[in-house]
Amino acid sequence: MPREQINILDLRLDELKDALGAINEPQWRASQLHQWLFSHRAASFDEITTLSLPLRSKLAESFCIKPPLTEKHDESREGGTPGATEKLLLQLPDGERIETVLIPGPNRMTACVSAQAGCPLGCTFCATGQMGFRRNLSPGEITGQVWALSDMLQKRNPEASITNIVFMGMGEPLLNTESVIEAVLNLSTRKYRFSTSQRKITISTVGITPEIDRLADTGLKTRLAVSLHSAIQEKREALMPQAARQYPLDRLRESLSRYASRTGEPVTLAYMLLKGINDSEDDAKRLLRYASGFFCKINLIDYNSIVNIKFEPVFDSTRERFRDILQAAGLQVTIRKSYGTPINAACGQLAADSMRKSDNL
Ligand code: SF4
Structure with missing residues (x-):
């Protein structure tokens, strides 16, 4: 044999x-x-x-030598970005599918990569979470996503290049820390053809505290974003049952504060505004209290409607009122519009659809 x-x-x-x-x-x-x-x-x-x-x-x-292969390419010009948001569905050698997204912005071109095929954490608002867990990705499979996006970009414009990388695609990066660290090293090695500064790489986690501590101890300069979505423990548990129960808010805050001190970079608290769920004045004040006293900034995110998941985005006026409460207290707040809704840019939607078709579900 x-x-x-x-x-x-x-x-x-x-x-x-x-x-x-x-x-x-x-x-x-x-x-x-x-x-x-x-x-x-x-x-x-x-x-x-x-x-x-x-x-x-x-x-x-x-x-x-088998890098991921592009199976499908979608793009959207309606997502509020300066150019088209593009999503690739990639097939891995064992038949698993993952997604990777290219998001243009003013003076930047961001690759959004996946760290796992599927995800075991089952957050209630997330398409990937509904797929369940398939497997962890290898360092090469993570690096290969940036290659695929970079090739697509340079085919059109040889001068263009990816400037930033975010681990915000499918899966929880800090449940696959070894591969993520190795991929970060692959993508930030100075003499390599594709190389970006570690400060332009953001690892986005639901808050796996022991792994945040571990990452802080590696000496890597990557930025950290945490999906907070509520500063009230019970609400967070309702939205992200597994992660929030296992890694409570108080303990999470200690790890985030430590990470920010170690890297000298603010941690981003990502807060997806969900209508009637976490968008009240009280929610904003609780977030304000949570974020005060350590080096962080807040990113308010619009919800990307997902088929079969019953959450709704907030009105503009609600978002502005929420932002004003935080800003009035001196916090740094940015607003991220929902990118690429027409191409299912919320993580996992394209792959979930493809896996359903190939599994005949
Ligand atoms: S939000 Fe992230 S951690 Fe939660 S289920 Fe989706 S991919 Fe997993």
Whole structure:
């Protein structure tokens, strides 16, 4: 029976070192190979001309090189962004599908990437949460999303490039911290063809406190955003049952404050306004109290209507009143409009639809 090949893009650098050791190759070759794979983006071992022919064939016996493949491309010009918001549905070698989105903004081009196929946390407002959990993504599968978006962008305009990366796609990044850290390193290695500053990479979490602490200790300079959505414990538990119960607001605040001190960057408190749920004056005052006293800023987000999920966006006047309460107390507040509603830009909608079709559900 032919031996199953490992997709070499799935390996972290330390695993690549071990893999080379296992075939009696010096470990320093791992960095050389990594550069070919993640900077030059070699599509086959034959392209890696600095390796000897025997080594190339040895690698080809045990490994394959399979980045994610684009299965579907959608775009929307109606989402309130300066250009089109574009979403790719990518197929992974084992048939799983994930989404990645390109969001243009003034002076920036942001890649929104997924960290998991599906998600185990089941937040009540989220399409991915309704899919359930499929699996964690490898570092290469996360990095490959940025490549796919970058290729799409540069095909149209060779001068254009991705400037920012946000982990706000499918899944909870801090339930897949190892791969996320490795992908951040892949995407911020200075000498690599695609490289961005770690300060332009934002990891968005529901608030997995031990992992926030761990991330703070890595020395990475990535920014952190937390999906707060309510500063009232019971309300938060109703919206995000698993995460909020396991990681209560008080404990979360300690981790966020520590992260901000370690990185010297404000933590973003993402607050999605839901009509009649978390949009009252009292909600704003509770948020104000929660956010006071540590280095943070608040991002008020419009709800993206999702089929089969019964929440509604707030009126403009409600959003403005909510913002004014926070700003009057000196907090930094931004408003993020709902991008790409016509192409189902809320995380998981396109993939959920595709998985339903392929699973005949
Ligand atoms: S909001 Fe994030 S953490 Fe919650 S279910 Fe959706 S993907 Fe998972």
